Amino acid sequence: MHALNGKTVTVILLTALMLGVLYCYISQTFRFVVSFQEEQETDDSSFRSSASVVLKTHVFHLVAPDQNMWDYRHLQYKQPSIVEGRTDVVTVTPWLAPVVWEGTFNPVLLDSIYQQQNISVAATVFAVGKYIMFLKNFLETAEQHFFVGFRVHIYVFTDQPNEVPQVKMADGRKVMVRSVPSSNRWQEISARRMELIQTLIEEELLKTTDYIFCLDVDSKFHGRWGAESLGGLVAVIHPGYYWDSRSKFPYERRPQSRAYVAPEEGDFYYCGGAFGGSLQEVHLLAKTCRLNFENDAVEGIEAAWQEESHLNRYMWINKPSKVLSPEYLWQDFKSRNREIHIIRFSGVVKNYADIRPNV
Numbered sequence: 001m002h003a004l005n006g007k008t009v010t011v012i013l014l015t016a017l018m019l020g021v022l023y024c025y026i027s028q029t030f031r032f033v034v035s036f037q038e039e040q041e042t043d044d045s046s047f048r049s050s051a052s053v054v055l056k057t058h059v060f061h062l063v064a065p066d067q068n069m070w071d072y073r074h075l076q077y078k079q080p081s082i083v084e085g086r087t088d089v090v091t092v093t094p095w096l097a098p099v100v101w102e103g104t105f106n107p108v109l110l111d112s113i114y115q116q117q118n119i120s121v122a123a124t125v126f127a128v129g130k131y132i133m134f135l136k137n138f139l140e141t142a143e144q145h146f147f148v149g150f151r152v153h154i155y156v157f158t159d160q161p162n163e164v165p166q167v168k169m170a171d172g173r174k175v176m177v178r179s180v181p182s183s184n185r186w187q188e189i190s191a192r193r194m195e196l197i198q199t200l201i202e203e204e205l206l207k208t209t210d211y212i213f214c215l216d217v218d219s220k221f222h223g224r225w226g227a228e229s230l231g232g233l234v235a236v237i238h239p240g241y242y243w244d245s246r247s248k249f250p251y252e253r254r255p256q257s258r259a260y261v262a263p264e265e266g267d268f269y270y271c272g273g274a275f276g277g278s279l280q281e282v283h284l285l286a287k288t289c290r291l292n293f294e295n296d297a298v299e300g301i302e303a304a305w306q307e308e309s310h311l312n313r314y315m316w317i318n319k320p321s322k323v324l325s326p327e328y329l330w331q332d333f334k335s336r337n338r339e340i341h342i343i344r345f346s347g348v349v350k351n352y353a354d355i356r357p358n359v
């Protein structure tokens with residue numbers, strides 16, 4: 001009985017061992033296949049080949065610095081809570097991206113983390129034709145509120161390089177002027193932005209810059225826009241539609257367009273006037289939107305809100321990893337809603353008939 005039990009036990013153990021070995025072998029092979037496929041996909045994508053991008057991991061590795069080298073105390077700040085905080089707004093999307101509102105982050109803590117990483121941030125802004133008149137205010141207020149204390153390069157694309165105002169900027173911060181042709185169609189000016197952003201990233205920014213934000217010039221900063229806005233792919237909720245149901249969003253509704261979003265689809269309506277993220281993510285976005293816009297044009301279709309429509313379609317498929325609340329792009333003609341505790345960036349009131357080259 002004993003011997004039989006001993007044998008049975010041995011058989012069971014051997015079988016278990018063999019099964020274990022088999023499992024390890026299969027799972028390793030599976031892992032290998034997956035990573036091999038990932039590599040293949042990566043190699044095949046023209047995005048990688050044109051930009052040869054290596055993803056940086058520092059977004060996921062956040063180090064809070066020692067406050068003082070001599071006494072080794074860490075930065076002091078208010079104790080965080082998971083049961084107290086803003087209850088009037090939603091602060092996370094269904095895919096678990098943070099939605100950034102005043103009161104959901106600690107600016108001092110965030111600055112100390114990202115200053116240690118010595119990140120560099122680029123912003124693009126287009127000032128073509130009469131829109132040059134908005135540039136001074138934009139640049140002056142950016143100097144007061146946009147990533148203060150960080151290395152920032154603002155790339156101004158304009159057809160009037162000599163008219164770019166001189167704005168005094170702190171060390172490590174610069175305005176870079178790039179010439180672009182003028183156009184007699186505002187739709188074209190607006191749409192060409194994606195192409196120019198794509199080229200800027202490929203030709204100038206890849207080696208020097210970590211993050212990029214693409215902003216409308218007919219806007220002003222009123223409050224802090226800083227490290228809390230950093231993320232892989234960053235979208236801003238449009239201030240005009242966030243109380244509406246998705247079927248009312250002004251997405252492109254013609255299925256012939258590559259910007260099409262069906263009435264029962266879409267998460268939020270995002271702004272074309274402010275978006276950003278890591279260079280890699282924004283490069284892919286700009287490249288995709290540009291291609292879709294151009295392919296639509298070949299078939300004689302222009303999306304309802306040009307690149308904003310393509311951006312919205314893109315963000316529906318490629319979920320943003322950080323969503324900025326409408327604090328990050330309000331509109332001066334709108335009175336402030338109750339949930340908006342601070343307006344950080346806002347579009348100025350303008351008369352389209354006076355400033356656009358066509359109607």
Ligand code: UDP
Pocket residue numbers: 125126127128129130131132186189190215216217218273355356357
């Ligand atoms: N833009 C420009 N010149 C023009 C039209 C547009 O420089 O004649 C640029 C400018 O940066 C502007 C952006 O394109 O902020 C978006 O255009 P617009 O503000 O007219 O679009 P809206 O947001 O009002 O729909």
